[in-house]
């Protein structure tokens with residue numbers, strides 16, 4: 001196991017504390033990256049005592065049983081109006097950084113008043129881009145992890161903890 005339930009909750013509380021400091025009591029729009037960040041979203045927003053809206057954006061780089069990223073596919077149809085709003089983009093994990101690197105400019109084009117990012121996890125020594133997440137709860141080793149929203153082939157999202165997937169639990173490179 002990489003992080004147990006109590007450790008995750010402490011990390012989410014830490015993130016929420018940083019976010020409360022950044023925005024004081026100003027209204028906030030939290031945009032969560034589907035699907036991996038929905039568990040984090042649910043826990044995080046309940047610790048933010050500000051007028052808050054939730055928006056969703058889908059970004060998919062892993063197909064089915066892949067554990068290496070492919071081309072990024074983005075769907076932004078579920079976003080509320082962002083123009084003039086303080087926006088916090090929330091994702092489960094910052095790995096190569098390509099997802100944030102693609103999403104931030106797309107959201108910036110919608111004219112938010114401000115735009116920052118928060119992730120639960122960040123993998124060591126994997127970054128391929130210059131963009132940095134503004135808030136990170138945990139650094140983790142370079143292993144494929146599941147649980148607390150993170151999936152492998154759509155399974156394991158409901159685990160309350162975060163664990164590395166062992167090689168024998170993967171189907172090999174089917175696509």
Ligand code: 5GP
Pocket residue numbers: 033036061062069091092093094095096097098099100143144145146150151152
């Ligand atoms: P990046 O674009 O930063 O390389 O990767 C970010 C996205 O890739 C995350 O939103 C997540 O969906 C996926 N991802 C990266 N590493 C992992 C991992 O170890 N496990 C799982 N389940 N997804 C990952």
Ligand code: MG
Pocket residue numbers: 033034035036037059091092
């Ligand atoms: Mg994701």
